[in-house]
Amino acid sequence: MRLVDLFCGSGGFSRGAHQAGFDVAASFDIDPILTSSYKYNFPQTELFLRDVSQLDGATLENLAGGLVDGIFGGPPCQGFSDMGRKDPTDIRRQLLGHFFRIVAEVEPTFFVMENVRGLAYAHSKNELVAALKLxxxxxxxxxxxxxxxxxxxxxxxxxxxxxxxxxxxxN
Structure with missing residues (x-):
């Protein structure tokens, strides 16, 4: 089973996948500081420092080594967080849509997306609904x-x- 971790950070989702007995073929994140421990913790997983908003499905599959069975990840949450400003112009909010765009392009068997509960609040719910339409x-x-x-x-x-x-x- 070929799995991909988007917005991997330090690898919390990847850790869960490994503990469940799965390997992660490729992980993607733009931040070299947040991912600084990733290769140490997951030496068998290819880590790509990439802007997910600029990533397309074909490139992701190529970098992951073939057809992808599952995609999981947690797009940045600062724009939706209870503790944040909930600024509708925060460009990080757009990364939610890019997660689902990539899922639509790759068509894995399953996906799991995690975020803060504020994503379900009135100020953000329309963005979640729009992303799910993809x-x-x-x-x-x-x-x-x-x-x-x-x-x-x-x-x-x-x-x-x-x-x-x-x-x-x-069918």
Whole structure:
């Protein structure tokens, strides 16, 4: 199974994939500081310092080594966070749409997107709905769910929203 981690940062999602018994073929992030420990923790995974907004599906598949089975990631959350300014002009908010654009281009079997719960609030929900429209015709998308990370072993209470999609069966 070939998995890809978008907006990988230090590799939290990749860690979960590895703990579940999966390998991650490729990870992408633009920030060399946030990813500075990634190669140490995941020496078998190719890390690409790339701007995801400039990445296309064909390039991603090529860099990942072939057809991709799953994409997961957490686009930057600062523009949606309870603690942030919730500035609608924050360009990082656009990266949410790029996550789903890439999913639509690559058409993996499944995707998992994680973000702050503020993404479901009135000031942001339209952006989530618009992003999901990019994949709704090819995926069964579960209703976005907010889960507290402390209920899954994290040492801190952190409410996060998850959007999970599985490819529709083709006739």
């Amino acid at each position: 994949v709704e015709d090819r995926y069964h998308v579960l209703t976005p769910r907010v889960w507290d990370a402390s209920e899954f072993g994290a040492a801190t209470r952190r409410n996060r929203i998850f959007v999970i999609g599985m490819a529709l069966l083709q």
